[in-house]
Amino acid sequence: MPQPARVRERPAGGAIMAPVLLLAFDTATPAVTVALHDGVRVLAEYTEVDARRHGELLAPGIRAVLSQAGRDRLDLTDVAVGVGPGPFTGLRVGLVTARVLGDALGIPVHGVCTLDVLAFAVECDGPFAVATDARRREIYWARYTGPQQRDGDPAVDWPQQVAPRLAGLPVAGEGAVKYPDAFAKAIEPVYPAAADLAELTVRRLASGAALLPPQPLYLRRPDAVEPGARKPVSQPALR
Amino acid sequence: MTLGSGSVDLPIVLGFETSCDETGVGIVRGNELLADAVATSVDEHARFGGVVPEVASRAHLEAMVPTVHRALETAGLKLADVDAIAVTAGPGLAGALLVGVAAAKGYALALDKPLYGVNHLAAHVCVDQLEHGPLPEPCMALLVSGGHSSLLLVPDVTSDIRPLGSTVDDAAGEAFDKVARVLGLGFPGGPLIDRAAREGDGAAIAFPRGLTGPRDAPFDFSFSGLKTAVARWVEARERSGQPVPVADVAASFQEAVVDVLTRKAVRACKENGVDHLLIGGGVAANSRLRALAEQRAADQGIRVRVPRPKLCTDNGAMVAALGAQLVARGARPSALDLPADSSMLITDVLV
Numbered sequence: 001m002p003q004p005a006r007v008r009e010r011p012a013g014g015a016i017m018a019p020v021l022l023l024a025f026d027t028a029t030p031a032v033t034v035a036l037h038d039g040v041r042v043l044a045e046y047t048e049v050d051a052r053r054h055g056e057l058l059a060p061g062i063r064a065v066l067s068q069a070g071r072d073r074l075d076l077t078d079v080a081v082g083v084g085p086g087p088f089t090g091l092r093v094g095l096v097t098a099r100v101l102g103d104a105l106g107i108p109v110h111g112v113c114t115l116d117v118l119a120f121a122v123e124c125d126g127p128f129a130v131a132t133d134a135r136r137r138e139i140y141w142a143r144y145t146g147p148q149q150r151d152g153d154p155a156v157d158w159p160q161q162v163a164p165r166l167a168g169l170p171v172a173g174e175g176a177v178k179y180p181d182a183f184a185k186a187i188e189p190v191y192p193a194a195a196d197l198a199e200l201t202v203r204r205l206a207s208g209a210a211l212l213p214p215q216p217l218y219l220r221r222p223d224a225v226e227p228g229a230r231k232p233v234s235q236p237a238l239r
Numbered sequence: 240m241t242l243g244s245g246s247v248d249l250p251i252v253l254g255f256e257t258s259c260d261e262t263g264v265g266i267v268r269g270n271e272l273l274a275d276a277v278a279t280s281v282d283e284h285a286r287f288g289g290v291v292p293e294v295a296s297r298a299h300l301e302a303m304v305p306t307v308h309r310a311l312e313t314a315g316l317k318l319a320d321v322d323a324i325a326v327t328a329g330p331g332l333a334g335a336l337l338v339g340v341a342a343a344k345g346y347a348l349a350l351d352k353p354l355y356g357v358n359h360l361a362a363h364v365c366v367d368q369l370e371h372g373p374l375p376e377p378c379m380a381l382l383v384s385g386g387h388s389s390l391l392l393v394p395d396v397t398s399d400i401r402p403l404g405s406t407v408d409d410a411a412g413e414a415f416d417k418v419a420r421v422l423g424l425g426f427p428g429g430p431l432i433d434r435a436a437r438e439g440d441g442a443a444i445a446f447p448r449g450l451t452g453p454r455d456a457p458f459d460f461s462f463s464g465l466k467t468a469v470a471r472w473v474e475a476r477e478r479s480g481q482p483v484p485v486a487d488v489a490a491s492f493q494e495a496v497v498d499v500l501t502r503k504a505v506r507a508c509k510e511n512g513v514d515h516l517l518i519g520g521g522v523a524a525n526s527r528l529r530a531l532a533e534q535r536a537a538d539q540g541i542r543v544r545v546p547r548p549k550l551c552t553d554n555g556a557m558v559a560a561l562g563a564q565l566v567a568r569g570a571r572p573s574a575l576d577l578p579a580d581s582s583m584l585i586t587d588v589l590v
Binding site: 095222226 | 286287288291293294296297299300303304307308318333334337338340341342344345346347348349350351420421467470471474475575576577578579
């Protein structure tokens with residue numbers, strides 16, 4: 001059942017809004033999720049959870065929501081994309097797709113932190129946290145004082161480092177499911193939904209709230225080690 | 240080259256290449272090269288002595304849209320003029336490939352044009368058409384780069400490529416990089432060794448020729464043992480307190496590599512009755528490889544074709560060139576769920 005808070009109200013005063021057709025997607029978690037939003041409601045949704053097939057699923061997902069809603073790509077007015085943090089390879093699929101669509105269709109591309117998308121769907125009184133799987137036994141996480149109020153920047157850490165700082169707060173996202181020893185109170189949702197990303201973006205656009213550029217939140221530097229001194233290939237002489 | 244009256248009707252193909260550290264976007268019309276824009280992250284990899292996949296992938300994301308526009312500007316075209324999209328689907332670095340494949344799909348979706356996911360090695364063969372016209376069928380292709388060393392019999396670059404042999408360990412370009420490091424020359428090693436070797440004697444040191452024994456696979460290559468032999472030789476020299484003759488080591492190492500490559504390539508041509516040898520990939524820019532191949536091939540009545548260096552290294556024009564051939568032959572476009580395949584087989588030209 002949709003929460004009243006999540007139904008978008010038309011702005012007071014009967015302001016005339018330009019028609020909106022927003023394509024939203026997020027690939028920063030195992031979920032490949034796509035939605036189409038007309039500024040009032042979600043017209044179509046597509047979600048598939050498969051951590052290894054972001055590159056294969058996203059484009060057909062976009063085509064699917066357009067065709068479900070009976071709309072043409074040329075009708076799109078905006079693109080919204082989850083900018084992570086999330087595993088890099090999947091994350092980049094969403095970002096490069098968003099930038100390319102924005103470029104080819106000549107429409108703006110808005111970025112939203114993926115943890116904010118999860119938080120937006122949390123139904124919980126009081127503060128909570130969102131944690132997604134960062135692999136390598138780490139989580140991407142942030143604290144929230146409410147579904148739309150993040151408290152600080154997203155970070156990447158070990159669950160056992162984060163747990164004491166959350167002091168038993170409920171935790172949404174796959175990180176809570178994956179590390180039950182650290183997070184006793186797992187809450188929904190586990191994955192972000194593009195419908196929420198779309199709704200959040202439409203609200204931020206309407207209220208003039210800041211959106212992010214379509215830049216990935218990697219939070220980690222690339223793994224690369226500068227080589228040290230050259231290793232000899234010859235065997236040292238035995239003595 | 241003057242354009243035939245029908246050439247303006249040939250489809251315009253936009254090609255994407257991101258299998259390693261070059262973000263390549265090329266535009267061709269038939270066999271005519273209209274643009275070849277490349278952004279490279281090579282400088283970001285230099286201090287690591289090799290390509291760091293995550294660094295390359297991040298650079299591809301940032302370079303993608305600007306490189307597309309650089310290509311369009313060069314060609315004097317708009318995105319709306321593009322008739323088809325081609326992209327390297329593999330082989331290559333998985334994360335890097337995926338940026339190009341996702342970008343190509345995005346453009347295909349937005350422009351509502353067909354998408355062709357193609358083989359990187361086949362594109363390296365096909366690119367020569369942009370410079371030297373249609374490929375003789377069949378031809379022999381020797382592809383040598385930092386990631387590949389292959390001998391391919393190519394009856395039809397769009398549908399029939401037969402691998403005769405490839406490296407069993409390091410790629411030729413990889414050996415150049417590693418030996419350059421041993422000699423303290425820097426990265427990437429190919430051009431640096433080529434330059435150093437010009438001052439040296441290729442016959443100064445007898446480095447081993449891998450897999451050239453009578454019972455060895457006739458068309459496979461091995462460069463790992465050679466690389467180790469060079470390192471041992473240099474270390475022995477250093478231990479004895481003598482200076483390392485960098486030019487002679489570079490020249491002798493280079494001679495060992497190109498000797499094996501050209502000997503096997505010419506033999507492959509002879510055994511298969513093929514009279515055209517095409518050399519492609521980054522190592523094809525090596526001056527000694529080209530000279531020795533031409534000399535040995537001429538002795539056997541074989542013609543050598545080598546595209547200019549910029550078309551030998553990874554680029555988007557080669558992908559567009561193959562895409563244009565596939566369009567011309569009525570090949571079926573790839574589906575939108577086209578995967579990036581890091582270990583794509585050379586026998587699969589089109590996904």
